[in-house]
Amino acid sequence: MDFYRVKGEKPLYGTIKTEGAKNAVLPEIAAAMLTEEPVKLINVPYLSDVRNMGAICRLAGGLCDYNKGSLLLDGQYFTNKTIPYESACKLRTSFLFAGPMLARFGKMKISLPGGCNIGTRPIDLHLKGFEKMGACINFDSGFVEAYAPSGLNGAEIYLDFPSVGATENIMMAACLAKGRTLIFNCAQEPEVRDLAALLCKMGAVVKMPDSECILIEGQSELKGTVHSVLPDRIEAGTYMLAVAATGGNVEITGIEPFLLQPICAKLRESGVKISEGINSVKVESDRKAHSVDVKTLPYPGFPTDLQAQITAFLSTTTGTGVVTETVFESRFNHIGELCRMGAGIRLEGRSAIIEGCNHLTGASVTAKDLRAGAALVIGALCARGETKIFGLNHIDRGYHNLSEKLEKLGADIERCQEPSESVGTLLC
Ligand code: UD1
Numbered sequence: 001m002d003f004y005r006v007k008g009e010k011p012l013y014g015t016i017k018t019e020g021a022k023n024a025v026l027p028e029i030a031a032a033m034l035t036e037e038p039v040k041l042i043n044v045p046y047l048s049d050v051r052n053m054g055a056i057c058r059l060a061g062g063l064c065d066y067n068k069g070s071l072l073l074d075g076q077y078f079t080n081k082t083i084p085y086e087s088a089c090k091l092r093t094s095f096l097f098a099g100p101m102l103a104r105f106g107k108m109k110i111s112l113p114g115g116c117n118i119g120t121r122p123i124d125l126h127l128k129g130f131e132k133m134g135a136c137i138n139f140d141s142g143f144v145e146a147y148a149p150s151g152l153n154g155a156e157i158y159l160d161f162p163s164v165g166a167t168e169n170i171m172m173a174a175c176l177a178k179g180r181t182l183i184f185n186c187a188q189e190p191e192v193r194d195l196a197a198l199l200c201k202m203g204a205v206v207k208m209p210d211s212e213c214i215l216i217e218g219q220s221e222l223k224g225t226v227h228s229v230l231p232d233r234i235e236a237g238t239y240m241l242a243v244a245a246t247g248g249n250v251e252i253t254g255i256e257p258f259l260l261q262p263i264c265a266k267l268r269e270s271g272v273k274i275s276e277g278i279n280s281v282k283v284e285s286d287r288k289a290h291s292v293d294v295k296t297l298p299y300p301g302f303p304t305d306l307q308a309q310i311t312a313f314l315s316t317t318t319g320t321g322v323v324t325e326t327v328f329e330s331r332f333n334h335i336g337e338l339c340r341m342g343a344g345i346r347l348e349g350r351s352a353i354i355e356g357c358n359h360l361t362g363a364s365v366t367a368k369d370l371r372a373g374a375a376l377v378i379g380a381l382c383a384r385g386e387t388k389i390f391g392l393n394h395i396d397r398g399y400h401n402l403s404e405k406l407e408k409l410g411a412d413i414e415r416c417q418e419p420s421e422s423v424g425t426l427l428c
Helices: 022-034 048-059 092-105 124-132 164-175 190-201 233-246 257-269 304-314 333-340 370-382 402-408 420-427
Strands: 002-007 012-017 038-042 063-067 070-074 107-111 136-140 143-147 156-158 180-184 205-210 213-217 225-228 248-253 273-276 280-285 320-324 344-348 351-355 364-366 386-390 412-417
Touching: 002 370, 012 233, 012 402, 022 038, 022 048, 022 070, 022 092, 022 164, 022 190, 022 233, 048 063, 048 070, 048 092, 092 107, 092 124, 092 143, 092 164, 124 136, 124 143, 124 156, 124 164, 164 180, 164 190, 164 213, 190 205, 190 225, 233 248, 233 257, 233 280, 233 304, 233 370, 257 273, 257 280, 257 304, 304 320, 304 333, 304 351, 304 370, 333 344, 333 364, 333 370, 364 370, 370 386, 370 402, 370 412, 402 412
Parallel strands: 012 248, 038 225, 156 180, 364 386
Antiparallel strands: 002 386, 002 412, 038 070, 063 070, 107 143, 136 143, 180 213, 205 213, 248 280, 273 280, 320 351, 344 351
C-alpha cells in the first residue's frame, strides 16, 4: 500500500501549473455519450476518477481512450447497459450516465452511486427532475431504474438545493428531450458552465439567461466536437493554501484568477500576500498569517471542496477561526487526523472551531476522503518532523502526481510502498 513520507517545514518556491478540472471532465465524459459522433476532450488530468468513469463508459459500449492529456470519446455503440454496483460504487459521478442514457434510450438502470464519504449524498433531486420530464422511477435491490418509453419532455424544474450533479444530469437529459426545459435554482459552479459550453459545441441549445436559471431547448440529435476542459480551481486553491501554510513564494499558472476569488479574499484577509496575473496567481507567505472565519456555500461562495484544506491552514495561524460547512452535513473526516498532528480543533455541529497553534507535528495519519487527504498533505508540509500519510487512493482521485509537483517546489515528500503486512498492523 502506497503512502507519502513528508518531512515538513520546507518553504515552497517556484511555479506550478494547474491541470484540467476533475469536476468538469467527469460529467463531460457522460455528456459525450449523448451523441453517436466522436467527442475529444483536451486538458484532461490523468486521475483515477477519470479512469473509473472511462471504464463505465466502455462497459456500456462507449469508447474512452486517454492519450497524453486528451480523451477520445465515442458514443456510437454506447447502450443503456445496467451499471453494476462494482462500477457505480467507485465514484458518485457514475450516476451522471443516467441523464444521457435516459435521454437517448428511454431507459436506464444504475446501482445507487458511491463516492467520497462526506454525508448521505442522496440523488432525489436528479430523480425528481427526470420524473418532471415524464420518466417513471423504480428502486430495486440497490438499483435505480427509470423509464420514458416515448422519450423525455421538456419541463420546468425547481431544485430544492442548487445541486451540481442534479443540475448536470437534468441539463444533459434535457438536451435530447422534446421541447423546452427550465431549471430554477440551478448550480452555477464554473464546471457546470463548462459542461454547458461543451453541450453547446455539440449542437445543444443551453442558455443561462440569469444566474439562477438554465434554459435548454431540446434537439433531436447532437454532434461531435473538440473541447478544452477548464482549469481546476480546487487543485489551484489547494496549492495556494499549501504555500500559505508552509511559507514561501509560488506562482500558480494555467488558472483564471476570477475562479479563485473566495480563496484569494480569505487568504488576503488572513494577511497572506496574493497577486493576480492574467492566467496566474502568486502567493507569498511568511507564515505569520492570522485566523479568519469561513463558511462554505454553493458557487460563488467559498467551495466546500477547499474546506478541509483551509482548516489545515488555519490550524497553523494565530488566533481562533471558525469554519462552517453548509453544503455537506458531515464533511469533517480530516479533523481527527489533523488533531493527531497537534491541531487544536473542536467540532460544534457543522462548525469547526480552530485554535491556531505555533506548529503541527509529524504523525502517521490516514486520508479518509479526497479533500481530507489534501488537508493532511498541507498539514504535513508545514509540520515539524516526519509525517506518513496513508489512504492515497483517495488523494489519487483528484490530484495527479501530487508528490512530484510539490517536490519540484522544494517540499521533502516521497511516495513510498510499505510491505502489506506492516501496513495491516499499522491500520488495525
Ligand atoms: C459536486 C462535486 C463535489 C462538490 C459538490 C458541491 C463533482 C464531480 N463533484 O458533487 O466535488 O463537493 O458538487 O460543490 O462535480 N443533494 C441532495 N439531493 C440530491 C443531490 C444533492 O440532497 O439529489 C445534496 C447533497 O447531499 C449535498 C448537497 O446537495 O448536501 C450538494 O451536493 P451536490 O451539489 O449534488 O454535489 P455533487 O454533485 O455530488
